Amino acid sequence: MDRKLNIADKLDFSEIDLTEPDKVIEDILGQLNEETQGIVTGEISAYNGPVMSYTTIVGSIGNVIGSLTQEKHVDIQDDLGKRGVEIKKFECSLYTAAYTKYRYRMFFMQ
Numbered sequence: 057m058d059r060k061l062n063i064a065d066k067l068d069f070s071e072i073d074l075t076e077p078d079k080v081i082e083d084i085l086g087q088l089n090e091e092t093q094g095i096v097t098g099e100i101s102a103y104n105g106p107v108m109s110y111t112t113i114v115g116s117i118g119n120v121i122g123s124l125t126q127e128k129h130v131d132i133q134d135d136l137g138k139r140g141v142e143i144k145k146f147e148c149s150l151y152t153a154a155y156t157k158y159r160y161r162m163f164f165m166q
Contacts, residue, residue, distance in 0.1 A: 061087050077165060078146050085148075096152055100165075103147040107164040 063084055078100050085098030112128045145166045149159040 059091060061091060063087075078144070081146075081148060081165070088150075094153065096150055098148065098150045098162075099159075100146050100148045103145045103164060105145075107145055107166055 061084065081100050085100065089097045143166065145164065147164050148162045150162060151159040
């Protein structure tokens with residue numbers, strides 16, 4: 057790719073831009089598709105899972121008996137953000153038409 061993507065205007069901080077971040081990334085992914093002549097395509101979509109890794113501890117008795125299981129729900133969003141603010145999560149992936157079943161997850165965004 058010899059040409060640079062036109063993202064300089066998207067990163068102008070001289071004015072407050074209220075465009076939602078997923079829309080900015082969607083526009084950049086559209087440019088990526090154009091610049092690669094459709095070889096590489098990207099998608100940003102709503103995501104409902106956790107965006108950070110975490111570990112839960114299962115009691116050893118439950119492992120031995122097998123019938124006793126304890127599920128612990130870990131909501132990583134409990135301590136993030138302000139109350140009353142809507143939290144949106146997205147995942148961004150790249151793919152190509154040549155391999156329709158393969159997608160490369162680039163990042164999560166919250």
